[in-house]
Amino acid sequence: MHFLILAILIPFLAAACIPFIHRRIGLINIGWLVLAVPLALFIVFVFQIPVISSGDTISASIEWIPSLGINFSIFADGLSLILALLITGMGTLVILYSIYYLSPRDSLPHFYAYLLLFMGAMLGVVLTDNLLVLYVFWELTSISSFLLIAFWYHRKNSRVGAQKSLLITVFGGFGMLAGFLMLHSMTGSYSIREIISVIGQYTDHSLYYPALFLVLLGAFTKSAQFPFHIWLPDAMEAPTPVSAYLHSATMVKAGIYLVARFTPIFGGTASWFWTVTLVGLVTLFWGAFCAVRQTDLKALLAYSTVSQLGLIMSLFGMGSAALHFGAEPEGAIYGLATFAALFHLVNHSTFKGALFMVVGIIDHQVGTRDIRRLGGLIAFLPVTLTFAVIGSFSMAGLPLFNGFLSKEMFFTASINAAGLPLFSAVSWGWIIPVVAWTASVLTFAYSMILVFQTFFGNYHPKKLDKKPKEAPLGMLISPAILSILIIGIFFAPNLLGDHLLKPAMATLLPGVVGAAPHISAWHGINTELLMTLGVFAVGAVLYAFLRQWKKIYGILPENWAFNVLYTNFLSGLERKSSQITSSYMTGHLPHYFTYIFMFFIIAAGGSLLLSGGLTFDFANDAPLPAYEVLLAIVMMIAAVAILFAKSRLTAILLNGVLGYSIAIFFVLFRAPDLALTQLVIETVTTALFLLSFYHLPEWQKEKSSKKTKIRNAVIAISGGLTITLIALSVNGTRLFDSISSYYENSYELTGGKNIVNAILGDFRAFDTLLESLVLFIAGLGVYTLIRLKGGKETRKNGDQ
């Protein structure tokens, strides 16, 4: 098996092993063992850099469902490698950090199992070439994110936040799946590379634009783009290492990855350019605007993440214009945006990861994240302060930090996009640099809030529960490494640019030449530099007069529209569906039978009549022996006698007569497997009846109106008639080809002489497998309903 396939599988296998290992090792923190997984994978991926930077790609494939064209195919190019390195690298740092962050009272095996599950799923998303495999891993990341947000599930907010994130991202995921299926029905392929190579012929197809918007829906919900951003701030209920890892560095980048990956498919159209750019810009602005008003440091970082994701998204939108020009020199000019997006993607992970860890340290060492209670921590947390300064200043775009470089490029790209001679950008393009600049000013302001209101100003010992002290060394290692990266990238950006970003550009913008520039900090005095200086000046003024202008937030309603919309929609949905359900789920068994039989009569009987299958042919019927007639008469008598049974026991026994007679018929017709099954089922059912006997209410005659009785009689007779007619016409009608030839070589293929089992266990084993799964779930359902019915009150008491 190819090593990249193994790289995806290893985290899953490790997660499966955790429960078994955990009990053995006892005292040692299991995190130390888990740490080895991402570290080893990171080293493996680092060794792939030379291969990728020389312009090669890595691919491998194993068959999964070959009959549907679904293969577990792996494809690694520059873009995949960047994300794989982020996933494993950040994973290593976050696990190291979490060893010190989590308390031993937390359920560590769960935490690390979920984290590994996520890591494997995320690697699957970025390394696969097959759309359906991508979708499966995509939803797995949503599920592991749900589990991690609800890690402290005794808190109500955690559960609500987890539910919100799951509902929104899975909703988008379904849309994306529909988009993928549309792409397949257009091009006939699930392979992204194949679709890219043939999509040129299908741009006029009627499904092209629906697919475009549905894929974007998936990307926007996952990457928390406006107006779907509302789940991300609530996801901050997760432990801080999770927020640093999933909700800023990796999982929320999956949507951005998707947009980047699909740029060669949909890029170069006006819809893609404007949708991605504008949604990105609105998110950029709105996230930054909301971040300034936050008083919880983590909420501030959440909105700032939303905002930064919008920035990267808008850059990918602008960059897509380059595909319109191809190898012409304009391609390089607009393609710069894509390069900046990739660059900022890496930079954002470094500084935001560091900042989340800083906030985690503050929360852990001081006991609160509330800005109103914090202040003057410089005396207690000097090392943490250093990391906070490095992270925030990079986020604000100050020089000496990597954020400066990508921010400058962002301004360049936005100015370029404003002058785009396409997509009516001449009249509307000026919006782009204006929004970019305004949002950057706000970004500068909240970055300053983060540093100065936490570490400087007055220290309020009375507002704090415990005396703050510097974090243990282990907690400081990870933010230290990220801080070194932040500064390191500023001084040697081309190391990253040449080896990872350039090869990624080749697959993102195929045919565009020279869009990957040499990154340098100093371009001489130009518009971008003036914009940056303006950001610093206006941002500083905004920060200084924060108290005065913050009043404008009061004008806006407290809980803004989208959250209210979401809650109302959810509660309305719940109310309506419970109304509909209770209208027909009456708890009255005869009603349910009425629905079932009515449906059967209409569906089966109706299709029998409509398809013209109602023909009888008695020519080849076998002669009817006397004992079969006798058995049939016994069954009829038993069936009619049930109607007049005076006690429940009689009814049960008569029902048993019916069941065993059917078993005898199976024997007569030489179906030993069916006869055996029928016999054992009858026996077990009788035992079940005996057990339920105590619980059943008094047996009493049904007192129903005449109308109901007639209605029931009609349903009963037409049900019996339908069955009889179907049974009689089976022999005389051939609507479809016989499938028996399919099983002709059963002995050669399966080596089994019992064809019934050959069908169950081999030909149609998928059915059997899923049936056993259904049986298992039903069993669990019965178990939980009966055993845990008294559990409601304990659950309420456990709520906090």
Place this chain on the structure above:
Amino acid sequence: MEINDVILKTVAKAVVLIIFTFGIYLLLSGHNEPGGGFIGGLVLASAFVLMFLSYDSETVSDAIPIDFNKLSAFGVLLALSSAIIPMFFGQAFLNQSFGYFDLPIYGKTELATVTIFEVGIALTVIGVVVNIILSISEDE
């Protein structure tokens, strides 16, 4: 359930053994003769049910410490893994193989991976059936 019946208990002891043997026979012979995972599982489950009926459930639970929830989960996992493992040998999902081997006592015998799948199904059936019946019988 408090049933104190000496005859039933004595008969049950003998019969349960027969049913168990029969169930396992059905399970293993399903490849070539009537039987198979589902029927074998049902027969085995009915043996358990007979035990629970003739003795009270605490006595049986002490004698056979099986968590039937876990048993059915294990069965599903076994069936699933017998479906997935062929993929590691370059075959399709759920592809079963068989071969003929010379075994010491049995002579030339056919061994098929489908038996593992059938055992998984049987364990699921046993777990679910016994679990449902136990849950209902212990419900107050």
